[in-house]
Amino acid sequence: MKNNKIFIALFLLVSVFAACKKDKVELAGPTITGLEVGPENNKTAYPGTDIHIEAAIVAAANIAKVTLEIHPATDGGWEHEQEYTEGFAGQKNAEFHKHIDIPADAALGMYHIHLSVTDQQGNVTEVESQLEIKNK
Numbered sequence: 797m798k799n800n801k802i803f804i805a806l807f808l809l810v811s812v813f814a815a816c817k818k819d820k821v822e823l824a825g826p827t828i829t830g831l832e833v834g835p836e837n838n839k840t841a842y843p844g845t846d847i848h849i850e851a852a853i854v855a856a857a858n859i860a861k862v863t864l865e866i867h868p869a870t871d872g873g874w875e876h877e878q879e880y881t882e883g884f885a886g887q888k889n890a891e892f893h894k895h896i897d898i899p900a901d902a903a904l905g906m907y908h909i910h911l912s913v914t915d916q917q918g919n920v921t922e923v924e925s926q927l928e929i930k931n932k
Contacts, residue, residue: 825919826855828892833909833925841929844900849909851923853890857915860885862892865910866927873903874929886916902929 832850833839841847853859862884866876876896884890892911907929912922 823856823915823917823919826853826857826859826913826915826921828853828911828913828921828923831911831923831925833927839926839928841898841927842932843898843902843904843929846895846897847927848893848895849911850891850893851911853884853892853913855888855913855915857917857919858885859887859890860914860916860918862890863910863912863914864894864896865912866896866907868903869906869908869926873905873907874899898929904929904931 829852830850832848834841834847849864853862860881862880864876864878864880866874868874878896880892880894884892905928907927909925909927910922911925912920914920
């Protein structure tokens with residue numbers, strides 16, 4: 797009988813601690829939709845002007861940062877990389893809408909655009925697009 801009481805007491809003690817333990821909940825990674833590059837998504841820019849880039853972001857685990865990278869498809873050319881936290885960090889939903897200046901001396905040609913979102917759990921989602929820098 798004494799062993800049963802000890803067993804029941806231990807069982808209750810373990811049950812209380814197990815019930816109080818918080819499990820880490822893994823939320824789905826961020827999503828990026830509706831990426832638009834240039835006016836009417838024409839994926840074209842001109843040296844000495846700016847390029848409009850827009851997308852909708854949803855992150856169940858809240859946004860930590862948004863990173864935009866533009867680089868040439870081949871060697872040489874203009875490169876741009878910027879990390880954004882202001883207006884994004886801590887948000888579940890955000891509209892990414894930026895106008896990036898294209899230098900007047902930017903090399904003409906094809907470029908790649910990478911837009912990535914990192915949430916506060918460390919999940920990263922990236923979307924890509926093309927961009928052509930050409931003369932008017």
